[in-house]
Amino acid sequence: MENEHTDSNIIEGIVSSIKKAMHASEEYTIVSNKVININSKIKLDLYDKVRVDYTTENDHIRVEGVEIIGRKCLKEYRDILQNLVSEVNIERNKRELLERLKKPIREITLPMLQKMLNSADMLLRSFISGAPIIIRFHGDGDGAIGSIALYKALEKIQKKLFLNERGMKWLINKGITYDLESFYLDSMFFNDYKSVEKPIICIIDFGTNFGSNDAIKNINDRYNLIWLDHHNIEKEFIGVSKQYINPLEYGGTSDFTAGFLTGIFSELIAEVRIENLKEAALISDMSVYANRENYEAGRIATVVDFITGIRESTGYLDGPISPKYLVKILENQEKMNSMYSYANELIKEAIDAGMQSAKSYKSRNGITINIINFEKIASRFSGYLLPGRYSSKLHNKFESINKKSITIVVFRNYISFRIGRSISDEVNILEIIKDIKSNTEFVESGGGHKEAASMKIDETKVNIILKLVLNKLEIK
Ligand SMILES: [Mn+2]
Numbered sequence: 001m002e003n004e005h006t007d008s009n010i011i012e013g014i015v016s017s018i019k020k021a022m023h024a025s026e027e028y029t030i031v032s033n034k035v036i037n038i039n040s041k042i043k044l045d046l047y048d049k050v051r052v053d054y055t056t057e058n059d060h061i062r063v064e065g066v067e068i069i070g071r072k073c074l075k076e077y078r079d080i081l082q083n084l085v086s087e088v089n090i091e092r093n094k095r096e097l098l099e100r101l102k103k104p105i106r107e108i109t110l111p112m113l114q115k116m117l118n119s120a121d122m123l124l125r126s127f128i129s130g131a132p133i134i135i136r137f138h139g140d141g142d143g144a145i146g147s148i149a150l151y152k153a154l155e156k157i158q159k160k161l162f163l164n165e166r167g168m169k170w171l172i173n174k175g176i177t178y179d180l181e182s183f184y185l186d187s188m189f190f191n192d193y194k195s196v197e198k199p200i201i202c203i204i205d206f207g208t209n210f211g212s213n214d215a216i217k218n219i220n221d222r223y224n225l226i227w228l229d230h231h232n233i234e235k236e237f238i239g240v241s242k243q244y245i246n247p248l249e250y251g252g253t254s255d256f257t258a259g260f261l262t263g264i265f266s267e268l269i270a271e272v273r274i275e276n277l278k279e280a281a282l283i284s285d286m287s288v289y290a291n292r293e294n295y296e297a298g299r300i301a302t303v304v305d306f307i308t309g310i311r312e313s314t315g316y317l318d319g320p321i322s323p324k325y326l327v328k329i330l331e332n333q334e335k336m337n338s339m340y341s342y343a344n345e346l347i348k349e350a351i352d353a354g355m356q357s358a359k360s361y362k363s364r365n366g367i368t369i370n371i372i373n374f375e376k377i378a379s380r381f382s383g384y385l386l387p388g389r390y391s392s393k394l395h396n397k398f399e400s401i402n403k404k405s406i407t408i409v410v411f412r413n414y415i416s417f418r419i420g421r422s423i424s425d426e427v428n429i430l431e432i433i434k435d436i437k438s439n440t441e442f443v444e445s446g447g448g449h450k451e452a453a454s455m456k457i458d459e460t461k462v463n464i465i466l467k468l469v470l471n472k473l474e475i476k
Contacts, residue, residue, distance in 0.1 A: 002357075006055045011036055011163075012069065014077040015048045017130030017195040028164075029130025029195075031080050031253045036163040037130065040066045046196055049073045052396065061164045077196065084128050087393055090120055090268055097267050105289065109264060112245055119141070119243050120225045120268045126224065128161060132184050133168040135202040137323075138258070141284030141305040143205035144172070144326060146228065146262030146369035148304075149274050150204070151323035153266035171437065172308070176231075177211030178203055183218055189228060190223065202226040205258030208246065209447065210236035228262050230254045232430070232447055234248040254449045257285040276300060286392050286452065299340050300330060302431035306343035309389055347393055353377050354394045354409075361475045367404045367423060367448060369473060370394075371466060374411035387411035387452060391418045408469070413444075415466075418453070424450045432472045436465060 013032030020026055030050060038052055040063065049070030054063050070076075094117065101109055126133060137147035147170060158166050169189060173182070190199040201223055208231040216239045219225055227244040231254065240249070245265075247256035259281025263274055279297035282290040284305055292298065305455045307329065308321060329335050354377055358370040362406045372394065374387045387409050395418035397408035406427065407418040415427050433446040433455050442465055446455030455463055 005055050012051045015044045034163050038063045047072050111250040126197040126200045129197045131170045131197040132193045132199045136171045136173045138205035139172040139308050142257045142259035142281045144308045145281040146204040146259035147323040149263040149266040152272050153270035156270040172321045176206045178207035178215050180214045183215035198224045200224045213238050230258045255287040302343050303339045367408045368402045371408045374409050388416045391416040414452045419451050429453045
């Protein structure tokens with residue numbers, strides 16, 4: 001029986017992905033001139049050609065019947081997928097992107113472009129055909145903003161090509177490694193699927209260190225990895241491969257941040273205008289390319305820093321942090337205003353407190369070193385302002401007094417360093433960290449960029465380590 005709000009439709013296409021289910025009916029992705037996700041009680045196999053009768057009612061799709069009309073339709077599948085991918089038109093997106101890019105970003109982007117295009121094509125094929133995808137982004141402003149950019153791009157494609165929603169997994173990564181435990185969780189998720197295209201793990205803004213090596217070894221070629229990062233590449237790190245994209249490999253510096261890089265990647269994938277987001281990523285990570293005059297981008301950076309910084313236990317957030325959640329907040333002016341002013345207030349108070357409690361040292365060549373114990377400050381600000389994030393903001397303040405400043409923030413077993421740009425070459429903090437690490441037993445790990453670095457230490461040895469650092473900075 002027809003009712004006037006219901007549309008009856010038929011679609012014929014090829015099964016490209018299966019989500020196994022123990023007791024319920026399995027879920028299938030069918031590609032045709034559009035993509036549809038359905039549940040079916042009849043068991044289907046990959047490359048089956050099927051005819052699906054469905055009705056739509058207020059955007060909701062209900063399957064009325066499924067019939068298998070062909071088997072092993074490999075060639076047809078390939079043609080259909082190719083058509084769908086062509087509809088996205090990466091080439092046109094690339095041309096338009098290149099028209100917008102200016103020096104010096106353009107010079108760094110050009111040599112990375114081929115790798116980005118290959119990755120974009122790979123991601124699109126898996127995305128469109130329903131292969132499982134996990135996107136892990138670093139839980140700071142830069143990483144989270146990168147995830148928003150990619151989310152917007154994929155959402156745009158979904159709206160264009162899909163008849164109903166396409167699920168995927170977005171995970172915030174608080175740590176800086178892609179470890180074995182994460183990999184096991186990811187492969188468990190993938191195990192529920194059978195798909196023509198490979199599952200994809202996409203990593204944004206973290207993981208470039210030897211702690212990720214074990215996971216990388218385990219990935220082998222069952223899964224595709226797309227990796228967008230801008231951290232220093234340790235010699236021991238084995239992850240530099242086909243789809244590992246890092247501006248540092250192409251004459252760029254970490255100022256070309258991962259959120260910004262993911263923004264450009266997203267612009268290749270879909271026609272999205274995300275200038276403010278890209279700029280916000282630069283601001284959030286204190287990049288030299290940041291344009292601090294861009295008020296809207298500054299607001300985004302502050303609010304995303306705030307959201308990713310507060311402890312979930314404070315109850316301030318009403319959902320887990322995902323790009324979908326972040327977009328909802330960014331699009332709500334009222335929420336933005338209140339979070340923005342609250343975050344700014346906290347920053348101001350915390351910075352005042354830090355300036356008052358800092359221990360200052362002066363080197364012979366005019367460098368001021370300020371050491372702050374973050375413990376007391378942290379407890380007063382509900383977990384927002386992680387030590388790293390805090391160091392950057394506090395350091396800006398110290399730099400406005402003396403350009404030649406070093407800010408050292410200590411928080412339990414963690415020390416964060418910020419070095420003024422004008423002195424970062426002569427100071428070489430990465431060398432100092434490496435030295436202390438190889439000459440003592442007190443350093444668990446350390447690294448970063450030459451203007452922003454950190455180390456994890458044996459907490460009971462913090463005073464010895466600070467003394468060694470001061471020594472190396474020629475302060476007795
Ligand atoms: Mn970053």
